[in-house]
Amino acid sequence: xxxxxxxxxxxxxxxxxxxxxxxxxxxxxxxxxxxxxxxxxxxxxxxxxxxxxxxxxxxxxxxxxxxxxxxxxxxxxxxxxxxxxxxxxxxxxxxxxxxxxxxxxxxxxxxxxxxxxxxxxxxxxxxxxxxxxxxxxxxxxxxxxxxxxxxxxxxxxxxxxxxxxxxxxxxxxxxxxxxxxxxxxxxxxxxxxxxxxxxxxxxxxxxxxxxxxxxxxxxxxxxxxxxxxxxxxxxxxxxxxxxxxxxxxxxxxxxxxxxxxxxxxxxxxxxxxxxxxxxxxxxxxxxxxxxxxxxxxxxxxxxxxxxxxxxxxxxxxxxxxxxxxxxxxxxxxxxxxxxxxxxxxxxxxxxxxxxxxxxxxxxxxxxxxxxxxxxxxxxxxxxxxxxxxxxxxxxxxxxxxxxxxxxxxxxxxxxxxxxxxx
Amino acid sequence: xxxxxxxxxxxxxxxxxxxxxxxxxxxxxxxxxxxxxxxxxxxxxxxxxxxxxxxxxxxxxxxxxxxxxxxxxxxxxxxxxxxxxxxxxxxxxxxxxxxxxxxxxxxxxxxxxxxxxxxxxxxxxxxxxxxxxxxxxxxxxxxxxxxxxxxxxxxxxxxxxxxxxxxxxxxxxxxxxxxxxxxxxxxxxxxxxxxxxxxxxxxxxxxxxxxxxxxxxxxxxxxxxxxxxxxxxxxxxxxxxxxxxxxxxxxxxxxxxxxxxxxxxxxxxxxxxxxxxxxxxxxxxxxxxxxxxxxxxxxxxxxxxxxxxxxxxxxxxxxxxxxxxxxxxxxxxxxxxxxxxxxxxxxxxxxxxxxxxxxxxxxxxxxxxxxxxxxxxxxxx
Numbered sequence: 001x002x003x004x005x006x007x008x009x010x011x012x013x014x015x016x017x018x019x020x021x022x023x024x025x026x027x028x029x030x031x032x033x034x035x036x037x038x039x040x041x042x043x044x045x046x047x048x049x050x051x052x053x054x055x056x057x058x059x060x061x062x063x064x065x066x067x068x069x070x071x072x073x074x075x076x077x078x079x080x081x082x083x084x085x086x087x088x089x090x091x092x093x094x095x096x097x098x099x100x101x102x103x104x105x106x107x108x109x110x111x112x113x114x115x116x117x118x119x120x121x122x123x124x125x126x127x128x129x130x131x132x133x134x135x136x137x138x139x140x141x142x143x144x145x146x147x148x149x150x151x152x153x154x155x156x157x158x159x160x161x162x163x164x165x166x167x168x169x170x171x172x173x174x175x176x177x178x179x180x181x182x183x184x185x186x187x188x189x190x191x192x193x194x195x196x197x198x199x200x201x202x203x204x205x206x207x208x209x210x211x212x213x214x215x216x217x218x219x220x221x222x223x224x225x226x227x228x229x230x231x232x233x234x235x236x237x238x239x240x241x242x243x244x245x246x247x248x249x250x251x252x253x254x255x256x257x258x259x260x261x262x263x264x265x266x267x268x269x270x271x272x273x274x275x276x277x278x279x280x281x282x283x284x285x286x287x288x289x290x291x292x293x294x295x296x297x298x299x300x301x302x303x304x305x306x307x308x309x310x311x312x313x314x315x316x317x318x319x320x321x322x323x324x325x326x327x328x329x330x331x332x333x334x335x336x337x338x339x340x341x342x343x344x345x346x347x348x349x350x351x352x353x354x355x356x357x358x359x360x361x362x363x364x365x366x367x368x369x370x371x372x373x374x375x376x377x378x379x380x381x382x383x384x385x386x387x388x389x390x391x392x393x394x395x396x397x398x399x400x401x402x403x404x405x406x407x408x409x410x411x412x413x414x415x416x417x418x419x420x421x422x
Numbered sequence: 423x424x425x426x427x428x429x430x431x432x433x434x435x436x437x438x439x440x441x442x443x444x445x446x447x448x449x450x451x452x453x454x455x456x457x458x459x460x461x462x463x464x465x466x467x468x469x470x471x472x473x474x475x476x477x478x479x480x481x482x483x484x485x486x487x488x489x490x491x492x493x494x495x496x497x498x499x500x501x502x503x504x505x506x507x508x509x510x511x512x513x514x515x516x517x518x519x520x521x522x523x524x525x526x527x528x529x530x531x532x533x534x535x536x537x538x539x540x541x542x543x544x545x546x547x548x549x550x551x552x553x554x555x556x557x558x559x560x561x562x563x564x565x566x567x568x569x570x571x572x573x574x575x576x577x578x579x580x581x582x583x584x585x586x587x588x589x590x591x592x593x594x595x596x597x598x599x600x601x602x603x604x605x606x607x608x609x610x611x612x613x614x615x616x617x618x619x620x621x622x623x624x625x626x627x628x629x630x631x632x633x634x635x636x637x638x639x640x641x642x643x644x645x646x647x648x649x650x651x652x653x654x655x656x657x658x659x660x661x662x663x664x665x666x667x668x669x670x671x672x673x674x675x676x677x678x679x680x681x682x683x684x685x686x687x688x689x690x691x692x693x694x695x696x697x698x699x700x701x702x703x704x705x706x707x708x709x710x711x712x713x714x715x716x717x718x719x720x721x722x723x724x725x726x727x728x729x730x731x732x733x734x735x736x737x738x739x740x741x742x743x744x745x746x747x748x749x750x751x752x753x754x755x756x757x758x759x760x761x762x763x764x765x766x767x768x769x770x771x772x773x774x775x776x777x778x779x780x781x782x783x784x785x786x787x788x789x790x791x792x793x794x795x796x797x798x799x800x801x802x803x
Contacts, residue, residue, distance in 0.1 A: 013625040092747045098487045117748045120485040256602030256731065259582030320488075388512050395732045399604065402621055415512045 013186060043126070045325035051081040052327055055097065055104035057090035059283075059347060066346035067334075080326055098122050105327040108150060109316030111143045112380045112387075112406060116171045117316065118146035118416040124317040125151040126328045136355045140353075143379030144314050152314035153335055156349035158278035159310045159373030160212055162300070166293045168193055168273035180300040183216075190251035193273035200251040202241075202272025204263040206394040208380070209276055211309050213239040216302020222416065226383040229416035231393075231409040238339045239302070240397075240405050247401045257400065269293055279312055281368045283348050298369045310377030312352065350374075385422055389415045480756035486746070491628030502757035511744075513754060515634040517761075520637065520736040524717055526644040527737070530652045530661075531710040538660040539708065540701070544693070556667070565661040573725040574742045576654045577601065600650040604732035606642025607649060645734035651722045659715070665707045671697070671705040708779050710770055717766050 001210030040097040054071060058064040064086050087093040088090045091106060097103035098117075109117065117123050127133055127150035134140070140154040158219025162180070169178075180186040203209045205219065214220065219235025222228065232235065242392055245250035253272065260266035262273035275281070276299065299308050315331040317324060333339060337359075340351035344360055350370055351360055357371055381390065393412045396403060475490065483498050484490040505513040545551065546558045564572065579585050580600035587597030598605075605620060613620050618627075644652060674697065682692045698705075720739040723729060729736040729744070738758055738762035746755030 095486050095747050095750070099490075101488045113748075116485075120750070121485050122487050256599060257600075259599050385749075388516065388745075388751075392512055392516075394734075395730060398602075398730065398732050418511060 004009065004126075007318050011211050032040035042327060043124070043129070043324035046323040049080050050323040050326050050399065051083060052106060052323060052330060053104040054084045055084055055090075055107040055329075056084075057087045057094060057108055059124065059280075063343075063347040070334055070339055070342070071330070074330050075280055077333075078326070083329065098318070098320075103318040103320055105318060106330055107316045107318070108155070109314045111312050111314070111382060112390075114144060114151070114314065114316075115146055115382045116387070119201060121319055123151045123328075124319045124321065124324050125149050126317050126331070127151060127153055127325070128326055129328055135355050137352060137354060137374045139374065139377050139379055140312050140352055143310070143382055146382070146384075153331065154312045154314050154352040155335060156340065157310055157352050157374065157377075158280060158311035158350055159308045159370050159377040160209070160276050160278055161274050161296045161298055161308065161333050163267055163277060163281060163294050163296050165267065165270070165273045166295055168198065168270070172273075179297050182300050183213075183302055187251065188245055190246065190274065191249075195250045198270060199253040199258065199272050201246070201253075201274045201276070202258050202260070202263050202266035203252065203254050204334070205254050205256065205398045207390065207397065208309060208311075209263065209398065210240060210243050210283065210400070211378070212245055212276060212299055212307060213302060213310065215307030216241075216304060217307075218304030220303075220378065221412070222420065224384060226337040227420060229413040229420060230272055231416065232406075235304070235327060237405055237409055239344055240400070240409075244350055244400055244403070254398070254400065257401075265283060267294070267404060274307065279350055279367055282367075294368045297364060298372050306376045308373040308377045310379055312379065315330040332348045345374040383418045383420060386416060389419050427701045454639055476714060476756045476759060479752055480760055481552050482753055486750050486752050487687045490752075491773065498753065502753040503761070506757055506761060510634060513751075516733070516736065516741055517738070517758060518633045518635050519639075519733050520738045521765075522640055522642070522736045523644070523648060524719065525732060526642075527648060527719065528713060528716045529651070530644055531716050532709060533661060534652075535656045535660045535712060536705065536708050538656060539663035540705075542660060543671055544697070546664070547671045549666055561664055562661040564658040565665075567658075569658065569721045570725050571652060572658055573722050575725055576650065580650045586724040589708060598646050601647045601727060602731045603646035604647050604730075604734045606734070608641055608643030609642075610646075642734075645731070647727060647731055648735050650728065650734060653721070654722065655716070659712070663712070666704055666708055667701065670701050674700050700778065702777075706774070709777070713769055713773065714766055717762065717769070 003109055026253060054067075056067060058067070068084050071084050074080075075082045083290040086102070089098075089169060090110070094103070094107060097107075103122070109123070114123075127144070128142070130153055130306050133150070133153065137157065137162065139159055141150055144150055144152050144154065154329075164179070172189075172195075174189060174192060178185075178189055186201070193200040207214075210223075217235045218235055219230070219239060221231050221236070235323050241250060245361050247254070253266075255262050255266050258266040258269075258271040260269065260271060263272070263277050264281045266272040266283045267275040267281070267286075268276075268285055270292070285294070298306070317327045317331065321327050335352070337351065337353055337356045339357060340349075340356050342361075343349055344351055344363070350367065351357070357374075361368060363373060389412065392415060393408065396408045398410075451744070479490050480502055481497050481499065482490060482495050483501075484495045489495075505511060506517045507514065542561050546554055546561065548554075551557070581587075582597075582599040584600075586600070590597040609618075609620050609623075610754055614619050618624050623638045626637050626640065630637045632640060659720060672774065678696060678700075682696050687695065718739050719737050723735050723740040725744070727735040729740055738764065742755045742758040742762070744755075745751045
């Protein structure tokens with residue numbers, strides 16, 4: 001029994017190795033075909049009708065249907081085909097596409113992720129091919145600029161503004177004249193609005209919300225050209241200290257402490273009389289808390305004037321696309337004034353073109369505060385490789401109340417600096 | 423494939439001279455290989471090659487664009503591993519945080535779920551228990567429900583105003599807002615006992631840094647949020663392991679138990695000296711599977727907390743995913759996966775060694791010594 005065992009085992013090993021290496025060789029061979037092509041501004045244009053792949057993350061059926069309809073309309077007009085895929089996990093599916101060397105041609109590209117993709121050459125810079133590129137709001141174009149080059153055009157945007165629960169407002173004896181204009185005003189009204197089960201201002205956590213105070217105080221997390229971390233500057237620290245003081249005194253609170261996932265939920269459930277959110281709060285309140293009466297006003301000014309944060313997503317076109325010309329043409333049609341207004345109707349986004357502002361405002365007068373923010377809104381930190389650093393400071397600011405600001409900001413600067421120098 | 427030919431070549435050439443029995447054995451081997459080829463190909467394609475590819479990626483600066491084997495992907499040596507282990511920085515800090523969290527998670531979950539599973543198995547194995555089938559199904563039920571669905575239910579149960587807190591309120595306890603509470607259990611207990619106050623930790627602990635985390639952070643214990651996840655995992659997996667114990671218990675011959683009874687052993691003695699020794703291999707299996715599964719925990723974090731609050735539910739598996747897909751640090755993500763593999767491998771080996779059957783090991787050692795002595799005698803002769 002024992003004798004044949006030994007030779008058989010060697011055969012097993014040899015076979016496994018042979019099989020393994022053969023398979024590995026074929027796998028490498030398959031991947032070897034993708035060598036990076038240098039991004040040129042002359043678009044790759046496939047002749048004849050093309051089949052474009054489009055990937056986007058949808059907020060719901062309304063958005064899915066509207067985007068599909070718009071893509072189909074373009075396909076019908078031009079004789080091409082567009083295969084639309086709704087991503088369930090946008091980051092992951094996009095990453096998979098690029099890793100396979102077969103990415104979607106057109107896709108949603110979030111401003112906070114954009115720099116990573118621009119840096120590694122995944123994005124095809126097509127903004128210079130859009131004739132009326134200047135029509136897009138300047139801060140938004142700035143957001144999608146990496147090392148002096150604008151890569152893509154924003155599909156829509158929103159800015160942060162102040163939502164006020166009008167019932168709570170009246171109950172506290174406040175009038176339209178009391179709408180806060182300064183930080184001092186904000187603290188005053190927040191104090192008046194703070195009652196037993198309700199705080200004055202409820203905020204989502206993280207720098208995407210407290211960042212408005214930083215901007216209003218003339219600060220930012222990195223310097224203009226993104227070479228230096230500036231979190232320890234007085235402007236940033238003072239702004240956070242203002243929020244911290246109000247949280248300690250009890251008139252501001254963060255959503256988790258109000259047993260809510262985000263500011264909108266705290267606002268909807270009446271645990272906060274005011275919150276700072278973008279226009280996405282409209283749909284959310286309509287859906288879950290339809291009976292909440294509220295209005296949206298511009299954020300109060302800080303010591304250094306007006307300031308807010310803008311959030312935007314652009315239409316990315318991949319460098320690896322075989323039909324870039326057609327993809328850019330599709331993007332042109334998707335970002336036209338008419339199309340953007342149609343999207344606004346369907347799923348409540350704000351057009352990214354200045355020429356659409358007037359029509360939009362007529363239709364949705366209650367959104368004036370969001371649109372006003374477009375002129376002075378600050379985009380997200382758009383330097384590559386900072387995700388980890390931002391996630392770190394966000395996790396530390398979850399407990400802003402007890403945080404040692406100096407220490408938090410110093411460690412942000414250290415971490416951000418080493419990431420910026422990479 | 424050439425190896426196969428050389429292995430098979432000479433034997434077919436010599437086949438006519440061979441005894442017919444041997445040729446048959448060879449044919450059987452070939453047939454065996456043919457039958458196992460589909461599985462080998464599948465395993466190779468979906469297990470072996472991806473692992474090798476990931477190993478390669480962990481030594482490169484691949485950004486996730488195109489093939490990791492293309493010429494513009496550069497190898498960076500062990501840089502990714504260094505960033506996680508030896509270099510001061512955010513990568514190491516996050517990785518160490520995730521190891522700390524998971525350590526407390528494993529220490530909390532594995533013993534509890536093993537004991538609970540054994541207890542449940544003993545209960546439902548009683549012959550005179552009414553509604554045995556019902557209880558067996560009820561205990562096993564959580565294991566067959568998708569962990570994503572259960573996670574969502576737990577999110578609702580453990581909200582600040584959820585069922586759990588309302589129940590606690592009845593008992594006069596003011597429950598925490600579970601999934602947003604980052605305080606560590608050991609910190610909380612120390613605070614109760616008056617050893618320290620959470621808001622101003624003792625400077626001896628807070629100022630000593632070990633591997634990018636202060637001692638104070640190392641000894642935090644699982645956060646309240648992590649504890650809620652631990653409760654959920656214990657509840658879901660205990661059923662699966664109960665089934666394993668149950669199968670082993672039913673293997674236990676009644677005669678042995680009866681013999682113990684005749685010898686005058688009471689219930690506890692029978693459990694301690696008859697049942698548990700009989701279950702030893704199963705206990706080893708359950709603990710091994712438990713340790714491996716808990717170190718790899720991912721779905722609960724992905725669905726429920728995404729690593730928050732304050733990174734206290736970050737685990738190596740989730741961090742590896744996040745590093746690769748969100749931060750596009752594929753090399754670091756892959757390196758984390760291999761470090762986790764090494765850790766699990768080491769722990770499992772250690773545990774096998776500690777829990778090995780000492781009698782059997784002794785017998786085997788004696789047999790080896792004997793065999794060696796016999797061989798020496800043989801060569802001498």
